[in-house]
Amino acid sequence: MAETPHLYLVDGSAYIFRAYHRLPPLTDPEGTPVGAVYGYTTMLWKLADDLHKADGPTHLAVILDKSSQSFRNEIYDQYKANRPPPPEDLVPQFPLIRDATRAFSLPCIEEPDVEADDIIASYAREAQRQGWHVTIVSSDKDLMQLVGERDGARIDMLDTMKNARIYIDEVEEKFGVGPDKVGDVLALMGDSVDNIPGIFGVGPKTASKLIAEHGGLTAALDAAEGMKKSKLKERLIEHRADAELSRVLVTLREDCSLPVTLEDMKLDEVPPEPLAAFLGKHGFTSLLKRLEAGNGSPSRATDLNPAKPETAGAPASSAGNRQPLPEFPAVDRSAYECVQTLGRLEEWIARAMAARxxxxxxxxxxLDCMLCDLVGVSLALGPNDACYIPLGHGGSDMFAERPAQVDKAAALAALAPLLASDAVVKVFHNGKYDLNVLARNGIAVTPVEDTMIMSFDLDAGRQLDGIGGGHGMDELASRHLGHTCLTFKEICGTGKKAIPFGEVPLDKATEYAAEDADVTWRLYKTLKPRLATEGGTRIYERVDRPLVPVVAQMERHGIKVDRTRLAKLSEEFAGEIARLEKEIHRIAGTEFTVGSPKQLGEILFDTLGYKGGKKGKSGQYSTDQSVLERLSGEGAEIAGKVLEWRQLAKLKNTYTDALQQAINPETGRVHTSYSLVGAQTGRLSSTEPNLQNIPIRTEIGRQIREAFVADEGNVLLAADYSQIELRLAAHMADVPTLKEAFAQGEDIHSRTAIEMFGEVNRDTRGRAKTINFAILYGISRWGLAGRLGVEADEAQAMIDTYFQRFPGIQKYIVRTLEQVRERGYSETLFARKTWFPRIASKNQAERQGSERAAINAPIQGTSADIIKRAMVRMMPALEAAGLGHVRMLLQVHDELVFELPEGDVDAASAVIERVMAGAAEPAVKLDIPLGVDIGTGTSWGAAH
Incomplete structure (x- = not known):
């Protein structure tokens, strides 16, 4: 035993929820849910292994919450009132998690009427009093109050998510005060998760500043009387009692009973039998193999991880849907190789060929894949089996010394057969970028897998680890692998001291670059099995994965823009913006900054006295589009003018100015960047420039489209699905009237006008069109009233009539919402899932927003799936028709834009229409035809 005992207290409750959200729903051979149990077991195992490699503990215990109620509920009955009940499939796993802890022969401690944090605090202080060091395994901010040293006995924390130690400096960095004042800061800022009131409007920065300045909560509250008049002063005085109550709620009890003595937490040999029995009972086959690989009983709890653990998950069986995710050794950056000779590169290539x-x-x-230079390539063949091949390192100065590295041309020539081999799968994260970089260097890559796309197809919209689930590598590494990646800033620095990656020393560059490939390999092995068990294979294989190289090629093609026309439009917009500003100032009676929401709000509601102004948390009036549209509808001329001003300013900044800057000097074209994970429903989004937001039906939008032009001798062809979402609604909701109208080629809005109003004219058709689309977006009576300029009751009557005439639509809406509430996600016809974690939120605005999105997601998502399938099939079909020179340039909403010789328009149009019209088949057979409108012209605008 070490000279000074070292106690580790594991916050087991935090582990449980992390494990639950990290893994897919698994069941054991008896059909009991065990996803969280398996995750918890592997996390506890990994912790033990990591601690053994470091300064392992002499004593260890796991602390859990006994129940959701504690003495704090008696003090404040709203404590944690906002927390939803645990998921139904998690509840039966709580006792199994206790069993898992005991299977490791570790103390599992829980007490009634107190929380795990209080038990941890009590044990930590008792151990400290006895001169022991204590490490709390948690990242809970409340527990940071305990950090520090007394009489040489130290308490610190270990955040296993970030693999970081937390001591006094880290606490001060987070809160701006020492651990002894953390409770005071928490009392002021409150906690929405635990429903601790704090003081409304006081955030972390303000709370830290007040406590740091005044030395404590009471002093800060006392000082409020002497402050200058402000909202902060008012709030400190008015809500003093809330802060004082909050201070009591955040204070940890340090006098809880200690049912297990400190000595009983001593780590001795772990009997293998209980652990083996537990793992076998619940079907944790790979963990059982690891235990057996240790040749019997491990010497102690920290010896449980053998040097070469199994990385293949156990196959699913008919007895239960168990497919444990792979387990990997911790990332070891020191194991990566920097490949600096052609001979070593060829050895890596040979191994990759054999690995497949x-x-x-x-x-x-x-970051610009169309302008950047290739600096290096990294490869990974397994966990910690990765290398970095520097190709362009050295100072920017031509006289700077260049490190030893493989000649770029020779390296690319060696890599080309590997990257082009159909026999070897190449895995990327956001591979579209890498494909473009490599293509510009003469390297073709196939076949391609993409872990970012896998994550999106599994978890779009899903909340994981208690937060929104992003799909970046760093987020996924933290979420699924429990690993914190090196950041670009750590390697290259920031601000004036930042250096290009090509100037980073090779040892640091190798750690960063090879880690990216290593993590990508691990993510592939983690996410790929989930596609099969969670129903993601269909959308990934049939829609999204094949699209990656297609979109990459579209980005490389780019589109030509007329710089002269754009410059002229910018000048015209600038003149119109200046004219509108003068008009706005005249109406306001004073000059002000039109683009300032704060100043505009004061003009509208204070100076001009319009009613209905609402201030947000910042204390300023809301002046968003809905507010201005309401005021304009009520006759406020200035609101309409501001809306015009905003649109012109946005179009000028976003398009006519920005497009000129975006012209690539090498190609003379604009290369937008498409995101395959930017919209939850599966639609593509674009940036730099964003082509999705050009107004479709306005004169200004047409003028901007006129600036997108074809090369001399070519034309642009625009192929647009006609009312595809309405057609899909007719199919998915099974509405005979609408299906008949589409089958007969009728104008659907005219048909709706007849059904709704008994006649067709310009007014009724316009209203019918608004209603058709609004209903599919789950619009409320008030929303429809605003769009049509009628009273809410009249709008509700229209909605009622619509549902009477088309009852299938109402049934579809009800059925969709029921399914989403039950399962947590919606599904397209191609099985694309979109998760809605706030569908049952107690917050009305959140809940209704989720409901509206859930109604539309299956329809909009299916539309997105169909056009993606058309894009994947398009070039093979054109090549088969001898039209391989036709270039697909853009995808915007339901439209594809091509560039081709004018003489090929007829032949290409026939192929394009056929591919788009049949894109859903054979996977989905629609009851209605998909209409495709095609136009051509020398500009995008002319093609409409």
């Missing part, structure tokens, strides 16, 4: 699977990543000189 290699993760690949590129390092470049900038």
């Amino acid at each position: 699977l290699v993760a690949v990543d590129t390092e470049t000189s900038s």
